Amino acid sequence: MKLGLFGYGNIGRGVYKVAQNLDISYDCVIKKVFDLPIKKDELKDKLVTNIDDIINDPEIGAVVEVLGGHDLPYEVITRCLKAGKSVVTANKEVVSMHLEEFINLAHLNNCSFCFEASAGGGIPVLRPLIDNIKVNEVNNIFGILNGTTNYILTKMDEEDLSFDEALKLAQQNGFAEANPTADLEGLDIVRKINIISSIAFKGNINNNDIYHYGITNVTKEILNHIKELGYVLKFVASSKRIENDVIIRVEPTIVRPNHPFATIKDEFNAILFNGSTNGDLLFYGKGAGPLPTATAIISDVISILENRSYIHFKNERKLIVNKNIKNEYKYYIVDEFNNGKFIDSPDDSTLLSAKFYARVLD
């Protein structure tokens, strides 16, 4: 099969590299790569600078979209699917917003839409989850879903760095973008927990309905308080379904050192499910980076080559994100005088008036 690749940045280069090492029996070749003219030296004749050159090429059976952003990827994905080309993407923004539309387009046009890399990066979590929920009803999800912020919290804790020092280190090591706001405020995590929850709970969720509170207020002092109390600070997404109600939040969270999340360090991610027949299931691995992400993308490509890619995502439930529900969790709240205390079931206004807060996950 001939592939088209949209985007030749860090991830695109990883995809190109991993695809070249694919077993020859798959007979799978990247025929064209869409990017800016500046990539001509690297890509030579493979470069195209007009998306139509891939979309209208009848020889190309599947495309990989790793452009980033929303508008162009949305156009590329919908037009490719309508042209009967299978699509593999790592784009959490478009997947979290348009998953149902993409799946329906793929069904209508007898092709596939695959998005393993869009949540959990290199961790093979979505496909096992899609398989698993046919038997096991999942009602509770916890995730450490952002490598940048987990790296920052790890370095603050282990190397006694300030927030700014740890952020700078993350940027120097390629774990944080020049503009890290989407990571630090939890927007990146919002999209990922949305994708995972939509699949696990079989219904659509709007990104805007997901409560999120970032980690920019974390100080060394606060981290030391938390350590003295016997906890470890993590940036955790949680999602819980009760009938059609969903409580879904992204917020700093403290866990005991013997909680599996306490050992998830640096740029690693983890996703923990609790289900009816399986009990706890946890997946852990590199949530970002060109090679892990490319591995997930090429795994999706292989599933297309082997005709195993059909995804039975059904939007079966009318889910309601319950934002006003009384918060049933326990929180650790730091006031303006740097005094920390535990409070059961605080309302959101109490949380937001705090200098810093973290949910307690015992």
Add this chain to the structure above:
Amino acid sequence: MKLGLFGYGNIGRGVYKVAQNLDISYDCVIKKVFDLPIKKDELKDKLVTNIDDIINDPEIGAVVEVLGGHDLPYEVITRCLKAGKSVVTANKEVVSMHLEEFINLAHLNNCSFCFEASAGGGIPVLRPLIDNIKVNEVNNIFGILNGTTNYILTKMDEEDLSFDEALKLAQQNGFAEANPTADLEGLDIVRKINIISSIAFKGNINNNDIYHYGITNVTKEILNHIKELGYVLKFVASSKRIENDVIIRVEPTIVRPNHPFATIKDEFNAILFNGSTNGDLLFYGKGAGPLPTATAIISDVISILENRSYIHFKNERKLIVNKNIKNEYKYYIVDEFNNGKFIDSPDDSTLLSAKFYARVLD
């Protein structure tokens, strides 16, 4: 599709229960169950007491084998595959011994052989691994693969029980069999690490070639030594490939409290892979128990119903289990006077003359 079920013990009952809750759209029914006449009251007309009643029934398209043991399961599996019936099994003994034969028989007879539940119980690990290794070359595997022994070590540590007290508690709670030898000596783990390694490394391994040392010599005193040194004791399988050489061992192992394995408690299992493109990947969940195991089995059944079950296991490499290789690991060795010390790269005779030893996994 009509199913046949071989075996109606704890796991068989779990399979029966989970299958009954399957989405009606699958149109999947257990038509006959093979077991002893004593199950007649429970199973009524579904019971058959002759395996031929299932094998020769042309209406039955797939079977689930949860008999336990070797000879009868081997006969059932090979005859069903030859009759063109797909087979799903949780039987680690037969799978670890005959995997290549079963896969070849399935290919020859245009049906499927699925064995997700045979290693890792309820953890969906084999299918993601089979997908993953098409891209990611795995060279290192670590596993906590036995719920009984992990439960015993957890209880000894957390509730200060002796080995015998913890074993008794495991038996009372249904986590250990009346004859726990295969668990305690590591034979059960040998089979599971064999299945996982064979798939990850793409070659056959003989159970008899796998070095194993059990946990029966663990005492409260030794556990306390280990705790004072800042470690946690686990029963770990490790498997490492260098070219065609494999070093594969099952032995007590001590890990730092911040190692992911330190948080794997009670009857939970975990499998950690290190691969070329993905870095570390870890899967964690319930390794045993009727419902988790049945979940894995029914997931396999669904993959057959959805025509996604074809497993590309290729015995590509002539693997050599290198048993005489100089051990490159560090060990904690307790001598006859209860003195513990660390030794780098001891030979196996040094290990076996110790009162107790544990590998050090830093």
